[in-house]
Amino acid sequence: MSNNEKSHRTGGLHIGEPAPGCAKTDPMLIIDHVKKSFGGLTAVDVEHLEIPKNAITALIGPNGAGKTTLFNLLTGFDSPDTGTWSFEGTSLAGIPAFKVAQLGQVRTFQLTKALSLLTVLENMKLGATGQRGEGILSSLIPALWRKQDAEIEIKAMELLARFKLDTKKDDFAASLSGGQRKLLEMARALMTDPVLVMLDEPMAGVNPALTQSLLDHVINLKKDGMTVLFVEHDMHMVRHIADWVVVMAEGKVVAEGPPETVMKEQAVIDAYLGSHQDTDLGVVTGRINIIPEEGK
Amino acid sequence: MDWGSILNNTIAAFLTPTTIAFALAALGLAMHFGFAGLLNFGIAGFMAIGGYGYAISVLTFGLPWWAGMMVGVVGSILFAIVLGLPTLRLRGDYLAIVTIAAAEIARLMFLTTAFTDVTGSADGLFGFNTRQDGTGFQNSNPFPSGDYGFGPLSFNHQTLWVLTFGIAILGLCLWLLWALMRSPWGRVIKGIREDEDAVRALGKNVFAYKMQALIIGGVFGGLGGIVFAAFSNVSPGVFVTSLTFFIWTSLLLGGAATILGPVIGAIIFWVLQAFLSNFLSQLALSGILPVSTTQASTLRFVLVGLGLMLLVIYRPQGIFGDKRELTFVK
Known part of the structure; x- marks a missing residue:
């Protein structure tokens, strides 16, 4: 499996040595001096970071590293104290969240936001952009939007079929399982025809049976020409599908590089995995004495 | 017990200008709360402004x-904008607090003696429906003088004109709400009710949509006040906070996220009110209830409160709503 996936990887994402803040050959997002504090706590303090285009970038780090806050800042859901950032050359500082989304940078949420009391199909159709029927006056004249709405429905059904949710189209989203809601949220985000998809913990709470299909969906996003930036705690997912890994700790980018090498860096091991990553939890807490395996 | 009179008065409550005014205001709340999720506790203020x-x-x-x-x-549109500009960016609960306060401010402005020349202060305003110069609402009455209808549902030509006008306005508003809510615009509004951040993340200008919903519902409320005024007079004693809660009761009775529910809810509310008021005072007259007739008919408001509580607990979706679509427990 992993060999097959690795073959899709695009080499040469970066220029020079892979170090925190290194330049990319074709950056999609460029972040400069973005800083955000909550009271005395500095949640995010990123000097310089570039996210490569048409690649899958993983943003990892321990709890409280500022990953989700950085997501919120980049998508306009929160505003930083200082800093600038640009998306495909357009400066996004001070741009409201809905305009960021209209530019093609779409996000999902750590706590899934399925619109519970809308049907699955309505959830999907809501995602489509440039709908004529969404204007208050034009909505009163069905002739203006009926044809477009039918086209949106076809597109929505195709996506739902891809995500194996087509049989649920008339159910309220509230009746879906946690994993299906994650899928629905991702599918809905794709309805906006995004350029950059930002996934906040796409694997959290998803049962193992759905994990594989979710991974495939993320890989397919890249195949379809999109750029993916995701926050994840699941190291298997990061190793298998990420082309580039950015490691954050205490609000700063402490390391970045291809997954094979970045995981071995001392800064990452210290910051993220801790010094006991190979030790059994029982030993760490001192509750259980583990007998060492033979030959070690 | 005079069952004939109880029945007569109860049936008469089916179709009155007040019922129509309530239905219009409840329809406005359906837009605000049922579809857009905006907690407006100041609908009486919108009615007063109208x-x-x-x-x-x-x-x-x-x-x-x-x-x-x-x-x-236009006044109710401006009221909606003034209310919405500072509050729609905040969480829903704050809108509830601001609207209840704003409605009280509006009422007290009409009550204060500072503007007696214009507002009539505590006496309110009257005599604006029939004008000497022929520009009044009743001057345009197309119905010849006389009585119309049969049995408990008989009206004089003036009431008939208010009813006809009120039903026309109500029909127009019902059509508007229905047309809006079946469209993609309505889909966005319902999405905002569920989770506005998710809708924002899909590139919709949530603030603008909430403002539009607040204005449309506010205009419905204002029209309710206008129909009310066209029938009788306006006075600050009418547009009190309890009016807001009676309209909420009508809305929840019918079903908040429905089109026809608020109208049916308003009718049921007034029919029940008329029935209880007559029934309870008859009970007091015949000595079954040990209170005076005035006290007995006030008892109905106690029962309305009790009914509202039971409704919210046991049937939050109202009579016509889809239980899955609107509940108070999320």
């Missing part, structure tokens, strides 16, 4: 009735 806007422009500025009503509508 009613007074109409009355004042006729009495003080001498406008013809239709222009006066337009002023009432």
